[in-house]
């Protein structure tokens with residue numbers, strides 16, 4: 499008999515939910531975690547610290563209140579890293595307690611140390627304190643996540659030339675910052691530091707950023723960021739990043755040189771598989787450290803599963819959790835429905851973006867006729883009350899059967915509001931539901947009704963014109 503029925507490698511969102519799901523099904527479960535802290539990248543260096551930092555920035559700068567109280571409004575004049583770090587540490591500490599308590603309540607054994615395969619059913623666990631111990635399990639779920647990629651041409655020193663892990667440990671708010679890579683992580687931090695008053699330059703090798711988002715909303719975000727003194731350098735490749743005394747110099751292939759107090763390199767992440775000795779289990783990773791899985795998250799070795807960032811796209815805490823739960827259910831022989839096909843995307847820039855379903859570009863490319871309904875927060879009473887005049891919600895509605903095909907939100911509460919659209923879409927709802935529903939007033943949720951009426955009115959005009967012709 500093996501030591502455990504299910505053994506999970508990694509305590510990030512994927513690993514936690516896998517362990518808890520298996521424990522709920524009555525299995526003997528252990529979770530192996532390399533760090534002394536539970537929670538993975540999500541709690542310790544990624545999602546939770548960055549989102550808490552954003553909240554601290556919004557509160558202390560008073561940015562969201564300036565439309566009402568004037569451009570000079572601030573809660574605190576000199577914002578220090580200590581002010582920002584305090585809130586982050588508080589939330590991280592609480593979240594770790596919640597995870598520890600959940601794992602404990604569900605009788606999941608936590609084994610501290612770095613795990614590696616000795617064979618397909620045996621994991622060796624090494625910690626600083628102890629010699630390698632061997633643990634066997636019937637099923638194994640790999641949820642070891644990723645770490646920031648560190649190209650050799652960049653002279654990282656974790657002070658002036660940093661990645662997204664080290665940005666949480668800066669000793670002061672930089673006056674100037676270069677962000678290399680306008681992906682989600684890069685642009686979220688660019689907007690936070692711009693809100694703090696840092697002069698930010700974003701360097702991106704592609705001509706556009708956030709290509710998977712609605713173009714109009716990305717344009718609105720760029721406008722806001724430029725207003726906060728962000729400079730964009732699109733279509734530019736970084737040749738090298740060098741340290742010159744206390745300054746970091748970003749040298750572009752085009753010959754431009756950008757000096758800054760700090761450079762954050764945010765250009766991709768690498769799967770954490772190097773230490774796993776995958777070959778001992780008959781597995782391998784690709785060049786980016788990622789593991790291939792099937793629709794049930796099983797690897798090429800059927801009793802070994804992989805979930806979360808280590809399997810690649812979409813690499814979100816939100817999806818990692820669900821993958822963990824589904825993999826555990828499959829491993830325990832339970833029926834599995836699969837990940838829903840309407841995952842929302844949330845981008846916590848300032849202002850934030852969220853969407854679900856198709857974009858205008860997708861529908862145009864696929865020749866699916868649609869109508870657009872727009873609501874602007876400045877036309878909503880709640881928008882006036884909170885001082886958000888730029889926010890907007892856009893509905894994409896099928897011209898053929900009036901179903902909702904996509905929802906795109908920009909501005910306050912976007913990442914929460916999107917779920918109303920997700921629910922309507924998930925239940926196959928049409929724009930008529932939103933037109934006829936009564937929403938609380940004054941709310942931002944009301945934007946759904948306003949946008950639905952807008953789409954409906956446009957469709958009515960077209961229907962009338964078409965009827966006149968026939």
Ligand SMILES: Cc1cc2nc3c(=O)[nH]c(=O)nc-3n(C[C@H](O)[C@H](O)[C@H](O)COP(=O)(O)OP(=O)(O)OC[C@H]3O[C@@H](n4cnc5c(N)ncnc54)[C@H](O)[C@@H]3O)c2cc1C
Nearest residue numbers: 508510512532538539540544613643806807813814815816
């Ligand atoms: C700056 C930033 C912001 C983000 N913001 C968001 C967001 O707003 N929303 C969102 O949904 N997602 C966000 N993400 C992504 C999210 O953090 C990840 O998708 C999520 O953490 C992945 O979970 P995971 O379980 O796959 O792995 P991880 O959270 O990476 O956890 C893996 C764990 O495995 C451990 N481990 C590794 N190797 C071993 C080993 N050999 N033995 C034992 N343990 C090991 C690691 O120590 C780690 O604790 C963000 C990420 C970053 C970096």
